[in-house]
Structure formats: structure tokens, C-alpha cells
Amino acid sequence: MNVLKSAGCALLMAFSASGALAQETVTPPSPVMSASSQVGGSLYVTYVAAWIDVVTRAIPGLTISQEPGGSSQNIILVSTGETDFGITASSQAYLGYNGLGWAEEQYRNFVGLHPAFPTYMTIITLADSGIETVEDLAGKDLAVGVPGGGSDVISRELTGYLGIEPARFVNASWEDTGGLLRDGLADAILYIAGHPAGFMQELEVNRELRFLQMSDDQISGFLDAFPYYAPVSLAADTYQGLSTDLQTVGQMNFMIGSSDLPDDFVVAILDAVYANTDRLAQGHPNFAETRLENVRGIPTPIHPAAVAYYESRGVQMRIAPPPPQ
Incomplete structure (x- = not known):
């Protein structure tokens, strides 16, 4: 070497x-x-x-x-x-x-x-939902896109690793997922792909969003358990509700x-x-x-x-x- x-x-x-x-x-x-x-x-x-x-x-x-x-x-x-x-x-x-x-x-x-170029995992909820941390997803309805898609897969890997049990994983097209959150049919959305996402931008027109941040230990531990993901950083101001860089996981x-x-x-x-x-x-x-x-x-x-x-x-x-x- x-x-x-x-x-x-x-x-x-x-x-x-x-x-x-x-x-x-x-x-x-x-x-x-x-x-x-x-x-x-x-x-x-x-x-x-x-x-x-x-x-x-x-x-x-x-x-x-x-x-x-x-x-x-x-x-x-x-x-x-x-x-x-x-x-x-x-x-x-x-x-x-x-x-x-x-x-x-x-x-x-x-x-x-x-x-x-990377993809980024984001977990969003409405700012007035009462959900402030990743742990708060326990017992909540988590929308994760189409069955078997990247967001569906990583949502189950992540919650399993963290020991969090959502009430249910809600599968729907991304065109419909924003409406589920807006109308109270889902409590949060987990999405891994490129950003900005159109459905999230549309949500921000009328609703304030909160982005849930994983801790450094949670990120490093998850990457050890699932090393085919990568550490990535989503830039501040990608969305109105994102005032600082979001440290997260994704794919490179x-x-x-x-x-x-x-x-x-x-x-x-x-x-x-x-x-x-x-x-x-x-x-x-x-x-x-x-x-x-x-x-x-x-x-x-x-x-x-x-x-x-x-x-x-x-x-x-x-x-x-x-x-x-």
C-alpha cells in the first residue's frame, strides 16, 4: 500500500x-x-x-x-x-x-x-404535528411511496435499526403522498431521491414543514449496519423549511x-x-x-x-x- x-x-x-x-x-x-x-x-x-x-x-x-x-x-x-x-x-x-x-x-x-450526484433521505412532517424527532414516529402513520421502492425499503431498514414501530407504512404514489400528509391521512413522509421534490415544494406553498434530523450516532450506526448507503448533506434552503444543512443518509x-x-x-x-x-x-x-x-x-x-x-x-x-x- x-x-x-x-x-x-x-x-x-x-x-x-x-x-x-x-x-x-x-x-x-x-x-x-x-x-x-x-x-x-x-x-x-x-x-x-x-x-x-x-x-x-x-x-x-x-x-x-x-x-x-x-x-x-x-x-x-x-x-x-x-x-x-x-x-x-x-x-x-x-x-x-x-x-x-x-x-x-x-x-x-x-x-x-x-x-x-447523491440521493438524499428526508423525513418530513407538518410543523404543527407535534412530531419533533425521529423517535416520535413510533405509533405514527409513515408514508413511504410505492411498494418496494427505495423509500419503502429504507424506511423499514431505518425504523428496524432504530427500534421504532410506526403504526403502519402507507404506500402510495408520490403524486398522492403530499396530499396524504396535508389531509391528515399520514403523519410523516420518508423520501429518498433527488431534491427538490415537486410534491414537497407544493406542500410548502400552504403548509409549514418540519425536517427531522437524525443524530450523528444514529447516522454512523445505520451506515455500519447498512454500509451500501452513504453519508450525505442536503443543502440549507433547498426548501423553505430547511434553514440549515440536513445531515442524513442516501446513495451516492x-x-x-x-x-x-x-x-x-x-x-x-x-x-x-x-x-x-x-x-x-x-x-x-x-x-x-x-x-x-x-x-x-x-x-x-x-x-x-x-x-x-x-x-x-x-x-x-x-x-x-x-x-x-
Whole structure:
């Protein structure tokens, strides 16, 4: 490991002293490469398209094609060499790396490169509901979206971990969920996805909302129990009722690549991405979350050159613990 770190630091001195120099002199491992995203209409497609534009502008002579895929499928595609890059989510990556859940085997020939954009778990209630803490959800009706969706799943994981028993989990479409809270048919809503959410913004037009905050110990303990989630922070003023940053859990979507990508090439990609986050954000406001510090949301091994890149900038990384035996 010390050899890798020393090599990585040497590379940073050679290639990152000037981001422009790194991008001009690096030679891609192949002039034509590929990156898998998803099938039409998703943020994955939009992000990878913007990412390809940024990277190929910065590295002369490189062409990257965008291929269809999916969060778990991209793990397979990159690990088997069918594509060079992909985008995935922290939960799918953790499960794939460890051969759990959807993965019928361990997929190990992929590495994290950099964060893309997170999803955030929020728990909201009406400000006059009398519910002030997460513990107050005991005996309450908790709306969690469609059956089997991400919010439904994490709501049961979270309340089980905390030992909280809601009176019932209320399943409904997100179009209807805001009305359930407004009309007193649900006491609170747990929602994990991108923000701002339209149904929450609509609620705030006429009602004041309260955002429930988990404690630091609750967050860290939950992440230990369910390491495929990630620590994330939802910015203050995302909603009218959110006056300070909300520390919570979520999933980090992130870019992955083949384990054998050359070190100098990886550094050039990182230089290009972090120098052009404003260009990425033109595709969607959430893409502005491609920030150095969000690398802590990647739960699987990161390319050695990227590790050195982040360490040299004082950025903390978090490799999730292996699953219990």
C-alpha cells in the first residue's frame, strides 16, 4: 500500500502540478473507449453524456461512446471489460463487489473514480404535528411511496435499526403522498431521491414543514449496519423549511472504471471533471454535487491514482466494511 501511495504521489507531482499540462500530455489507453449509463430518459444518461463531453474536450484524441446499461448492469459491463467506464449507485456497487443481493458472483474488476450526484433521505412532517424527532414516529402513520421502492425499503431498514414501530407504512404514489400528509391521512413522509421534490415544494406553498434530523450516532450506526448507503448533506434552503444543512443518509451515484486504467489517465480525468463541474451542472442542478468531498460516499475500492489524488487534497474517503460473515 505504501508503494501505491508513493507512486500515486509521484504521479500527482508529474501530472497535477498543472491540470492543463496533464490533459495535454496524457495518452489514452485507447483512442476509442466506452461508458455505460442507462436506457433513455434517466439522469444517468444525462450525466454520462455531460461527462463524456467534459473528458473528451480535455483529453485530445479520445472518443468515448455512450452505451445503454443500468446501475447493476454497469458493474458487470465494466468488470467484464465490455465497457471502460460506467455510472452506478453505492448500494448496487457494494452488493456487486461483495457478491450479495442482485449479484450472483463477486465483481471485482472495477474501481471508483469520482462522485457524480447523491440521493438524499428526508423525513418530513407538518410543523404543527407535534412530531419533533425521529423517535416520535413510533405509533405514527409513515408514508413511504410505492411498494418496494427505495423509500419503502429504507424506511423499514431505518425504523428496524432504530427500534421504532410506526403504526403502519402507507404506500402510495408520490403524486398522492403530499396530499396524504396535508389531509391528515399520514403523519410523516420518508423520501429518498433527488431534491427538490415537486410534491414537497407544493406542500410548502400552504403548509409549514418540519425536517427531522437524525443524530450523528444514529447516522454512523445505520451506515455500519447498512454500509451500501452513504453519508450525505442536503443543502440549507433547498426548501423553505430547511434553514440549515440536513445531515442524513442516501446513495451516492458515482463513476467507475476498469481496474487497469493507467494512473496518469485517471489523474487527467479527475483534473478535467473537477475543473468543469459548472459545465456538468448545465445538464442538471444535481450534477453540481460532483464535489471532491462527496468521494466519501463511494463504498467500494477507489483507483490507486485517485486515492493519491484525494489524499493530496486532504479529502476523506470511506471504504465500507465487508458484510458480516
